[in-house]
Structures are given as structure tokens and as C-alpha cells.
Amino acid sequence: MTNPVIVWLRRDLRLADQAAFHAAAQSGAPVIPVYVLDDEAPRHHRMGGASRWWLHHSLSRLDADLRAIGSRLVLRRGKAHEELAAIRREVGARTVHCLAHYEPWWRNAERAVAKHFQLVRHDGNYLAPPGTILSGAGTPYRIYTPFWRALSERLPPPLPVAAPAHLPAPANWPASDALEDWGLLPRAPDWAGGLRAMWSPGEGGARERLADFAEAAAVYEQRRNLPAQEGTSLLSPHLHFGEISPAAVWHAVAGAGGSVGTFLGELGWRDYAQNVILQFPDYATRSAKAEFDHMPWRTGPEAEADLAAWQQGRTGYPIVDAGMRQLWRTGWMHNRVRMLAASFLIKHLMIDWREGERWFWDTLVDADHGQNAVNWQWSAGSGVDANIFSRIMAPLSQSVKFDAAGYIRQWVPELAGLADGEIHDPVVRPRGYPRPIVDHGAGRARALAAMVQAKGEAASGGG
Structure with a gap:
């Protein structure tokens, strides 16, 4: 009898336009969808x-979609390569299909899985496979505009x-965890009421949102x-x-x-x-520009109190x-306001951008490793392609310019009247x-002085 093949799922929780599922289905072998x-x-x-x-x-709805076409979702918890290897011992699977992922930890995991299986990596999470958009010299782009032109x-x-x-x-399914046993949902307290009101996770919800x-x-x-x-x-x-x-969204x-x-x-x-x-790979934890290693970020009790007030x-x-x-x-947060909130933390409060990156990582439903890191370094001015640090967004004038009165009334009810x-x-x-x-003018002056200091120390080789 043909050995089953595994479809290893991570951030690719769909059936349509999912190359790993398509290839597995075309193989003629029994298919075991697995999320670890x-x-x-x-x-x-x-x-977070x-x-x-x-x-x-999303996993609950994918399992329902799989059951509608004669399959089911196998859930395991632990190191991905170890759990997949255990499934191999249970059912004899020798091939794993997956969509390629580019976060450093997933690249490491793919290498580990490839030691146990024939690992077949497919594209499909991006408009073009990361690493394939290169300059005329054959090097990857660091700046968005020429990258976008080439893409x-x-x-x-x-x-x-x-x-x-x-x-x-x-013929035989491997053992599976029960989703409820993973404790992914908040219980005490249940803080997810706003998430339930706004979002419909799953492939069906995605199609409705796109429509x-x-x-x-x-x-x-x-x-x-x-x-x-x-x-x-x-x-x-x-x-x-x-x-x-993204291809489905594009088309x-x-x-x-x-203005599409x-x-x-x-x-x-x-x-x-x-x-x-x-x-x-360390872009979420290390500034790309050397002068930011000398930035006098605020620390201590006052800075911690300001960080808490921001949060x-x-x-x-x-x-x-x-x-x-x-x-x-x-x-979730509106994109214009994300920029304002990030600029305020970094420049008005002079708090390290990594504190913001960590907070967004824990609280965003769209906490994407690449975009979160790139966007925070863009706001800080520390990235390979970034806003200039001296361009400090003024929250009050931006609020007026973008007609945020109704938005403020919705989320800050103390001011609704x-x-x-x-x-x-x-x-x-x-x-x-x-x-x-913090006063806007004083915060701006403090940030500009800090940048001058950081550049001076970087130029002199100071520690």
C-alpha cells in the first residue's frame, strides 16, 4: 500500500491556492495534514x-473544511521535526510537503525536518519567492522602491x-491532540470579546473580507x-x-x-x-544602523511608567x-495610527523601538515577524530603508489632518462629549x-539631541 504523505502546516491555513495540498492530492497517496x-x-x-x-x-475552521472533503487535521505539540518524525514512525510517511517559510526559526526547522523526510518545499505565501528578486548585479535589494519596481x-x-x-x-490516522487542550483561548479573564466582535478567522472569513x-x-x-x-x-x-x-488577493x-x-x-x-x-535574520532585535547602538534610550522607573502609559x-x-x-x-490598529503610536514611543518618549516591537508582537492578530520588525525599524529610522529620525510625527496636527475625531470618540469614551x-x-x-x-516640543527637542549624541559617539567609536 502507498505510504501516506504529510502536509506540514504553519502560516498557510487554507485549502485554495495552497501548493502543498495541491501537490499532495496529485500524488495519489493518502494525505495527512499536520499542524505542530x-x-x-x-x-x-x-x-503572543x-x-x-x-x-x-483558524485551526478549528480548517479542520471543518478538511472533514468536508474526507480528511481531518492532526494536531501535535512540541518541536516540529520531532513530532513529524514520531508521525513517521506511527504511519510510515516518508514525504512532507510544505509551503516555504522564511522566519529564521522556520528555516532551521525545515532543515531539521529534511533530515528525517523527503521535504518538498512549495511557494505560495508571497507574490514572488523571497530571495528571488535581485538587482542587475545579482544581489538582494535593501530599499523598497527598486525592490517593488523589480517585483x-x-x-x-x-x-x-x-x-x-x-x-x-x-488507513490509520496518527494520534492527535485536542485543540481545546492547548489553552490558546483566554479564560481568566476572557479579554477576547473585542476580537470576537471584529474578526472571523479562517478561509471563509478571509474570502468574505476580500469580497x-x-x-x-x-x-x-x-x-x-x-x-x-x-x-x-x-x-x-x-x-x-x-x-x-496574496495571489488570490491580487487577482x-x-x-x-x-487608486488600487x-x-x-x-x-x-x-x-x-x-x-x-x-x-x-536578527532584524527584530538589532538596529541596522550603527549609530542606534549608541542611542541613549530612557530606562528606569520613569521610562517604565511612560511605557505602561503608552501600552x-x-x-x-x-x-x-x-x-x-x-x-x-x-x-488590530489602523495603519496611520500605528505610525503615530510608534513614532510617539520612540521619539517623544525616547524608549527603545524594541519595546514597541515586543508589545505589538504580543497584542496584534496580524503580528508578522518580517513586517513588525521592518515597520518598527522604519519608524525608528534605524532600518536599512527607514524614515529619517528627525522627521518626528506630531500627533496633534496629524489627528486634525486625518479627521480622527470620530475615531477618538469610539476608543476614548472619556472624550466623547x-x-x-x-x-x-x-x-x-x-x-x-x-x-x-510629555510636551510635544520638549519631547522633540530631547529626541533630536539624543540623535546628535548617538551620531557623535558612533563617529568617535565610543562605547
Whole structure:
């Protein structure tokens, strides 16, 4: 009898346009879909609480989808290569199909799995395989604009492939954990009410979200910076968990016209971020520019109190606080407000960008290793392609410019009764809402002085 083949799942939790499933189904062998919850390989980048909530529901829905085509999802917990090797001993599987992943811990895991199996890696999580977009000199790009120009020459991506109608089952299934036993959902307290209200994890939810966005994709540029209108796609967590392929997204919206090109460029940024971490595996923990190793980041009790105020949405800057509360409640934050919140932490508070990277990693449902690291280093000015540090975003004027009054009312209810002209920077603070924890002008001056100091020390070789 033909030995079964394994489909090893990670951030690719879909059936449609999933090359590993397609190849396994075409092989004619029985197929065993396996998800291994490996918390050891990522070390300090193990999934945060919001991602674990999403994962629970995504796995549940994928299992239901698999059962509808004659299969099921096998769940194991431990080191990926050890659990897959144990399944080999149970059922005799010798081949593993998977989509290629580029986080450093998954690359290590793939090498370990390849010692036990014939490992067949497929592409499909990006518009083009990371590492294949190269300059004329044959080197990877570090700057987004030429990367996007080169990637665009390879587009559109291939048309998405339909989900298999049936997956042949093995004669004997390997043992599987019960999803509920993994404890991915918050219990005491259950803080996920806002996530349940906003999100529908799974491949079906991804398709619905894409259909909604496709109707408005033509006006993406006009609406994406207005947090009160929510003109973004809201597809990022579905893309992160691989519930829909970027090729499927591309082909659904590329013909929308208008400003859809701006959105397609954001899909390209997702590819760019993976290419950066492929070049710099420690990008989430190490600044790319040497002068930032000399930056006098604030530490100690006062800085810790300011960090806590930022995390809790208690900075006294309404648009920053609205974003941080939206994040805590829903596991997501509007893209314009993400930039403001990041700039405020790094420059107004002079707190190390890595503190923000860690907080977003734990609280975002779309906590993607490449994008989280690249976006924080972009905001800090420390990245290979980054905003200039001296460009310090002014939360108050940005709040007015992007008409955030309604957004603030939604997430900072203490201010809901204020008029549009007052709500961005209330002169009289309602009871319970704090004064600004730092003056904008003073914070800006402190940040600029710190950058001068860091550059001076870097130039002199100071420790």
C-alpha cells in the first residue's frame, strides 16, 4: 500500500491556492495534514496572546473544511521535526510537503525536518519567492522602491488554484491532540470579546473580507489614512495566517482601477519585509544602523511608567491613546495610527523601538515577524530603508489632518462629549483623562539631541 504523505502546516491555513495540498492530492497517496504547535523554535518570538486566539479559531475552521472533503487535521505539540518524525514512525510517511517559510526559526526547522523526510518545499505565501528578486548585479535589494519596481516586472502572479475536492485518507490516522487542550483561548479573564466582535478567522472569513474590500479597492488611497472611516482592507491577519493567498488577493482587486495600485504596493511591502529578514535574520532585535547602538534610550522607573502609559492608552494624546486602546480591544490598529503610536514611543518618549516591537508582537492578530520588525525599524529610522529620525510625527496636527475625531470618540469614551475642535487636544480634560505625559516640543527637542549624541559617539567609536 502507498505510504501516506504529510502536509506540514504553519502560516498557510487554507485549502485554495495552497501548493502543498495541491501537490499532495496529485500524488495519489493518502494525505495527512499536520499542524505542530512549536513554541520552542521561535524562542522569544513565540506567538503572543492575540495570535494564539486567532490560531485556535483558524485551526478549528480548517479542520471543518478538511472533514468536508474526507480528511481531518492532526494536531501535535512540541518541536516540529520531532513530532513529524514520531508521525513517521506511527504511519510510515516518508514525504512532507510544505509551503516555504522564511522566519529564521522556520528555516532551521525545515532543515531539521529534511533530515528525517523527503521535504518538498512549495511557494505560495508571497507574490514572488523571497530571495528571488535581485538587482542587475545579482544581489538582494535593501530599499523598497527598486525592490517593488523589480517585483512589478514579475507580476501579475499566477492565477490561484482551486481547493482540492477530495483528499484521500490514510488507513490509520496518527494520534492527535485536542485543540481545546492547548489553552490558546483566554479564560481568566476572557479579554477576547473585542476580537470576537471584529474578526472571523479562517478561509471563509478571509474570502468574505476580500469580497468586501474589492468593492472599495478603487478608493483605497483616498480612505486609508482616515481612521474614523476604516478604508484599509483588514486582510492582514488573514494573509499572515495564510488563510488566503496574496495571489488570490491580487487577482480579486487588481482590475478595480482608481487608486488600487497603492494597495498593490502594500502587498509588495509584505514581500519586501520577508526579503529583509531573509538578509538580516536578527532584524527584530538589532538596529541596522550603527549609530542606534549608541542611542541613549530612557530606562528606569520613569521610562517604565511612560511605557505602561503608552501600552494602556493613557499618554494624554487622544489619537495615540485611541490607537493603543483599539489594539488592546481588537488585536488590530489602523495603519496611520500605528505610525503615530510608534513614532510617539520612540521619539517623544525616547524608549527603545524594541519595546514597541515586543508589545505589538504580543497584542496584534496580524503580528508578522518580517513586517513588525521592518515597520518598527522604519519608524525608528534605524532600518536599512527607514524614515529619517528627525522627521518626528506630531500627533496633534496629524489627528486634525486625518479627521480622527470620530475615531477618538469610539476608543476614548472619556472624550466623547467634546466637539471636533476640542477633542484632538482638550484644554480642559474630562475627569479621569490624563494630561500629556510629555510636551510635544520638549519631547522633540530631547529626541533630536539624543540623535546628535548617538551620531557623535558612533563617529568617535565610543562605547
